[in-house]
Amino acid sequence: MFASVSFILGAMPLKQVCGILVFLSACLISITPPCHGGNILVFPVDGSHWINMKILLEELHARGHSLTVMRASTSWYIPEKSSLYTSITIEMNESLEDFFDVYLQEQMRAQREGASALTFLKLTKDFLSMITEAHSLWTDVLAQIFEDEKMVQSLKDSKYDLVLTDPAIAPGVVLAKYLKLPLVLNVRWITSGDGHFVIAPSPLSYIPVPGSGLTDKMNFIQRVKNMLFYSIILFQQRFLVGPSYDAICDKYIEGGCDIISLLQEADIWLFRSDFVFDFPRPTMPNVIYIGGFQCKPAQPLPADLEDFVQSAGEHGVIIMTLGTLVNALPKNVADDIASIFAKMPQKVIWRHKGERPSTLGNNTMIVDWMPQKDLLGHPQTKVFVAHGGTNGVQEAIYHGVPVLGIPLFFDQYDNLLRLQERKAGKIIQLADLSGQSFEQGLNEVLHQDSYRENMQRLSRLHRDQPISPMDQAIFWVEYVIRNKGAPYLRTEAYQMPWYTYYCIDVLLLLLTATSVLLLSTLAIFRFLCCRSRRKTKTKQN
Structure with missing residues (x-):
């Protein structure tokens, strides 16, 4: 075929050949790959978390995706009008900027007083109180959304392909479950600390708990400290943060749920970390490390x-x-x-x-x-x-x-x-x-x-990576859109009771079987010994 084309072109005048080649080149340039842009609902967290999310949204927008961002009316970082997205503004009475500012000033004042057990207890109490109030505010907002029939219907009619959210504060996670949409997390922290602790094996012997100030090399006393900090996180989740979300789930989600199980159901975790920065640890196949995805070569200064x-x-x-x-x-x-x-x-x-x-x-x-x-x-x-x-x-x-x-x-x-x-x-x-x-x-x-x-x-x-962190992030967002989720990457371990996960039932069965075998063997030997003694005694008599 190519030989025939070459022969035909060779027989034509040079001017005509040039004209045909220019025309074909123009046609090829004008044919671009089809862009199947997704329709993405974004539920971000304000402050520095929004800076990360916005960079990801800029890249998604550049690749043809339609974005809708849910924001609070008191937001101090997330603008209502933007060329990147359409916004849905939710009424909130309290400004989180003022809310955090009071806490931070108190934190700095307490730290300047010096390290002591009393200071630690005060800082911990203030932190848990602040976190609890922040989550309570957002669960109230979530209830407001679910009670607004027009907003709920509008969200359903929009036919979103997925929810992209930051689970440090988790209304977006619950909303994805309510709308029955695939969920992608842009995550560094969850409602109760490091997200790895709810999705991957996390031995406390060498994985430091956030806030502990420990490394992956711990002596005995440090491992005790690590365990104590882990107990604080469990207390925070079970008794302070969890109940707010549990109440929302019980009321609005069919069959009920809890925030940890919803996080475990997420299709993809875009984790804003990597192992150049973090300590090595077990992970899961649906965790994609995008640490430094916001970094680019420096531009000229003003x-x-x-x-x-x-x-x-x-x-x-x-x-x-x-x-x-x-x-x-x-x-x-x-x-x-x-x-x-x-x-x-x-x-x-x-x-x-x-x-x-x-x-x-x-x-x-x-x-x-x-x-x-x-x-x-x-x-x-x-x-x-x-x-x-x-x-x-x-x-x-x-x-x-x-x-x-x-x-x-x-x-x-x-x-x-x-x-x-x-x-x-x-x-x-x-x-x-x-x-x-x-x-x-x-x-x-x-x-x-x-x-x-x-x-x-x-x-x-x-x-030194084969694919840039940003390209990784975009690929997996689009992967979830194309495949309507990625449930096959999730482990079933989350569905197991603790005694099954740790094979306690199997160990009990094996111990019971071994004990029965040993006792049976002992009983047989004892029986044979007793019978032998009786025969010996009979012969002597």
């Missing part, structure tokens, strides 16, 4: 920022931010940090919204917002002073910038501990933070080459 960075010369730049939830540290702490920055030969870019520190030096630029990823990717950046949020830690790994960490709350200490264990970062606890400790820690991370070398090694490992 002109004024680039000029400031370049003015640092050979000394480079230090950048500091404490994330989306913390606007400012206590004034005395901020003054101590500013005074140390003022002594450094480096230039400093500091995201700080509180009262301007009185000890601020000329080498320090205070900003309300910074292009964090672009600054981390700039060759002049030497150290990242951060609170240890998941986003910042993964971006620091991606760009190979060592971290001086000041953990404040939630998972931040655990995140920074993983860097410290790999000698790529250093932690200063808020209770120990002073001008002297901050200067010592900053100089150590700046001037000991091992910190940068170790972080750059992590960066190479993280980037």
Whole structure:
């Protein structure tokens, strides 16, 4: 066939051949692969979690998917109008931003008082109280949705292909069950800590519980501590968080349910972590690791920022931010940090919204917002002073910038501990933070080459993947759309009672059978011995 075409073209004038080839090329270019965009219902969590979700939504939108985002009327990060999605706004009376701010300020004040058993109990009580109230607020919102017949009918009529949600707060999980839709989780945390603990074997002998501040190498006392922290998580789920969702499930879900079983029924877990960052552990086939999926090569800085960075010369730049939830540290702490920055030969870019520190030096630029990823990717950046949020830690790994960490709350200490264990970062606890400790820690991370070398090694490992984390995430979302779920990836272990899961019934059967066999053998020997003695006695008589 190709020979015939070549022969025909060869017999034609060159001008006509060129015209035909141009026409065929135009036709081929105009024929694009068909795009079967999905219809996705998104139920995000506000704050820094939304930053991650939005990046995923941008990629889904770019690939032709239709997105609908459910948001609270008091949302401080999720806009009602967007070119990426259509929004459904749900009325909520209380602002979660104010709600968290009160808690965080109290947390920082308590930590500054120093570590003690009383402080630990107070922080734990405040945390459990805050978490319980947050989940209670959202289950009230969920009941409001289910009671709104027009909204429910609209959701059903929209014929969504799946629900994409962050299960740190779980109304999206319950809504997916109610609408009988496949469920994809964009997850780092669930309602009661690390999601791995409800879907995969998690031996407490070497898997640290979130909040414990432990690594995967634990001595006896540390394993006792790990067990105690696990008991706190179980208490939180069973008695504080679980009942709110149980009440909703019993009322609105046919047959009832509980939040843990709903999480276990999720088709795909897009886990915002990887084993360059996290400690190795057992996992499941429907867990897809997308740690650092939000990371991209650095873009050029705004002109004024680039000029400031370049003015640092050979000394480079230090950048500091404490994330989306913390606007400012206590004034005395901020003054101590500013005074140390003022002594450094480096230039400093500091995201700080509180009262301007009185000890601020000329080498320090205070900003309300910074292009964090672009600054981390700039060759002049030497150290990242951060609170240890998941986003910042993964971006620091991606760009190979060592971290001086000041953990404040939630998972931040655990995140920074993983860097410290790999000698790529250093932690200063808020209770120990002073001008002297901050200067010592900053100089150590700046001037000991091992910190940068170790972080750059992590960066190479993280980037050395056959498929980028973002492409992995998009593939599996589209996989669930194409196949209307992925139930075959879920284990049936979740349906087993505990004694079946651990084979206690099998062990009891084997022990019983062995005992019966031994006792029977003993009884036979005893019978034979007694009979032999009787025969001997009879002969003697």
